[in-house]
Amino acid sequence: MSTNSTPNSKRFSNLxxxxxxxxxxxxxxxxxxxxxxxxxxxxxxxxxxxIAQAKTGSGKTAAFGIGILSKLNPSYxxxxxxxxxxxxxxxxxxxxxxxxxxxxxxxxxILTLCGGSPMRPQIASLEHGAHIVVGTPGRLLDHxxxxxxNLATVQTLVLDEADRMVDMGFFEDIVGIVAACSPRRQxxxxxxxxPADMRNATSxxxxxxxxxxVESQH
Ligand code: ADP
Ligand code: MG
Numbered sequence: 001m002s003t004n005s006t007p008n009s010k011r012f013s014n015l016x017x018x019x020x021x022x023x024x025x026x027x028x029x030x031x032x033x034x035x036x037x038x039x040x041x042x043x044x045x046x047x048x049x050x051i052a053q054a055k056t057g058s059g060k061t062a063a064f065g066i067g068i069l070s071k072l073n074p075s076y077x078x079x080x081x082x083x084x085x086x087x088x089x090x091x092x093x094x095x096x097x098x099x100x101x102x103x104x105x106x107x108x109x110i111l112t113l114c115g116g117s118p119m120r121p122q123i124a125s126l127e128h129g130a131h132i133v134v135g136t137p138g139r140l141l142d143h144x145x146x147x148x149x150n151l152a153t154v155q156t157l158v159l160d161e162a163d164r165m166v167d168m169g170f171f172e173d174i175v176g177i178v179a180a181c182s183p184r185r186q187x188x189x190x191x192x193x194x195p196a197d198m199r200n201a202t203s204x205x206x207x208x209x210x211x212x213x214v215e216s217q218h
Pocket of ligand 2: 061160161
């Protein structure tokens with residue numbers, strides 16, 4: 001495991017990203033990268049696995065959103081990105097932010113799969129397909145068990161708020177979700193904290209991960 005320090009430049013335009021994606025970021029008022037973005041996006045663009053630790057409100061969603069979108073192929077209609085979140089509220093927030101980020105990438109379909117919503121419309125939506133799926137662990141595992149979702153095409157797996165998911169008892173569900181994804185995927189773990197027990201528990205999901213940690217808010 002290696003540690004990555006924050007690069008000097010915080011300009012999105014210095015990253016090897018699609019210019020349309022960069023101008024969309026400017027349109028959203030994202031003029032410079034937050035610290036966790038500056039530290040984590042270059043690592044993601046190198047296709048390395050990542051453990052990113054930073055406080056709430058530091059811009060982690062856009063960090064992994066850019067990671068997913070940077071290699072998403074809209075003309076390949078399969079689930080290429082999967083984001084697992086602890087709660088429905090967070091999954092909705094992540095989906096909204098991903099939709100804003102994806103404005104510059106035509107025809108990207110993002111589907112939210114959470115418990116508390118009826119199963120049948122979700123299954124119908126999955127039959128139509130989605131490029132990015134955002135969901136909560138229990139409902140995702142339910143779809144895996146019913147074979148209504150195919151995660152073998154996932155190239156970017158994000159475990160968002162991983163510490164909260166473990167605290168809420170979702171670890172076994174996450175094991176099942178990880179097992180359903182392609183072994184060739186890139187795995188990104190975002191968390192406010194990364195205690196030793198979580199390090200041990202998640203080490204089998206991650207391949208030689210780069211670890212970045214930002215203490216300040218921005
Ligand atoms: P976290 O997941 O770390 O708690 P969020 O991803 O929810 O944080 O982001 C917090 C806020 O920061 C959001 O309102 C988001 O729109 C905003 N934000 C993210 N990146 C940037 C940026 N580069 N410049 C300005 N605002 C940003
Ligand atoms: Mg977040």
